[in-house]
Amino acid sequence: MDILIRGLFLFSPLMLTFYQTTAQDDLWSQYCGASYNDRIDSTYKSDLDNVLNSLAGRNNGFGFYNSTSGQANAAAFCRGDLEPETCHNCVVKASRRLPQYCPNQFDAGIWYEHCLLRYSNEPMGYGVDDSFWINTSTTTVSNSSYDQWKQTIANLLLELRQEAAAGGPLRKYAPGNVTADGLPPIYGYMQCSPDLLSTECDQCLAEATDQTRIYDKSLGIQFYNPSCIVRYEVFKFLNSTCGYMAPEYAMDGLFSTKSDVYSFGVLLLEIVSGQQNNIFRFEDEPQNFLLTVWNLWKENKGEQLIDRCLIQDVPISEALRWINIALLCVQEDPRYRPTMSTVVYMLEGQWSSNFPTPLEPRFSFARLASVIEITTTTSDTTIDTSIEPISSGIGSR
Structure with missing residues (x-):
């Protein structure tokens, strides 16, 4: 357990990426639509001011903002990897600057590297805009x-x-x-x-x-x-937390404490393997991280995943136990992931019986390319309803 704790500190730069924000919000472009007359369309101007002033407070929780007031409608969304504060700051900036670029327009839009914002006197959300x-x-x-x-x-x-x-x-x-x-x-x-x-x-x-x-x-x-x-x-421009995102959060924006359990499972596998999930290599070839771990585990070859340096300080049986725990943490259905308190009991050796058998994880968030093609593995895992969520056995010896 001490070795594992030291490993967590050694990997602390990875953990910091969860809270990393980026100061730069470079302007890409903006467009200004049809103009209105201030005196004739004063009602629309007032509605637009209300919409833009309130927009940053209308977040759906996952970086999408929309607001309506009278004739004016506005919407914004942020790049999906951003922390909430960075996203919010970008939307605030866009709300303030777009009227400066387009002071008398019925419709306008602005794109920063981190977010886009648009407003219109027409309803939004009806099909695809074909301008680009x-x-x-x-x-x-x-x-x-x-x-x-x-x-x-x-x-x-x-x-x-x-x-x-x-x-x-x-x-x-x-x-x-x-x-x-x-x-x-x-x-x-x-x-x-x-x-x-x-x-x-x-x-x-x-x-x-x-x-x-x-x-x-x-x-x-x-x-x-x-x-x-x-x-x-051909350079990194996204925050590097995607490999730690639980499938339900990355795909549907659904977040719970079990999403943190998933992230911990990925981190634990990184500690055992001595590699990061987004640049993982096995047998000198770039590989899909979770797919490789799962295949080695189900073939009883988990020892091949273990970092040689770790074996010097940790018994192989202990490292294999960590892999088992990590695979339980990264199961696709959050109901079948243990709670963090259960994970702690497992790591401390206080689990009284054999660990549950992990189900096949989802692999779509780590991508693999060979020389000219990407190999995508899709998991059509069916949850066995006879498997109960992990909650029993805590504290028993």
Whole structure:
């Protein structure tokens, strides 16, 4: 247990990423629609002022804001990896600056790296907006690597599109990264305004993907419109907490104490393996972290996961016990994850009987690329209703 506690402190930079905020909110673009006359449309101006002043207080809890007052309607959403404070600050900034850029417009929009905001005298949330903007990197891939680059990007964007469109009504966001021989690492995400239907989100992202193909030699692209965003770069620009996100939070914005249990399970596996989940390698190849752990575990080869340095201080049986506990923590259905108090009892050896058998976890949040293709593993796990949520046996010896 002492070794494990020291491991948690050694990995403290990873934990800090949960609370990391970014100071920069670079302006990407803005648009100003049809103008109105201050004297004739004073009612709309008053409604718009009310909407923009109240918008930052109308968060759905997952980075989506909307507000209506009289004729004026406004909505904003933040990039899905942001901490609440960073998101809120970006929306406040956008609410204040957009009227400065567009002082007398019926409709307008503004895009920062961290959030977008739009307002209109028309109702919002009705289908996909077909206007769009694209920023591209001036650096391009070499001709000799172009085919491999093109295929790798296409596979990544397809996976992100499917995952984002499958999101719930609170958030439709999918981050990812790939590595391929001879290419730089590629980091990207797709996101839709959560008020879109899944079919509308898929439509918007599909159209965005078609547009990005025109510039697919570029080493970085930012596509955005009022309905969805597509971005990829060859440098890290997202907060690195996605691999710790529980599936129900990443996909549907649902959060509970069991979401923290999931994050702890990933961290525990990182300590045992001595590697981070987003850059995990096994047998000198980049691998899907949870998929590899699960396959080794079910084949009774968990010892192959253990960091050689850890074995010097911890019995193999103890490290295998930690893997078992971690896999219980990362089960897809939060009902079958232990509570943190139960986890502590397990780690301290106070669990009186054999641990429950973990179910297959979900793998979609760690992505794997081989030389030119991404291998996606989909888990269609059916929960065995005969398995009870883990709650008994605490404190027994």
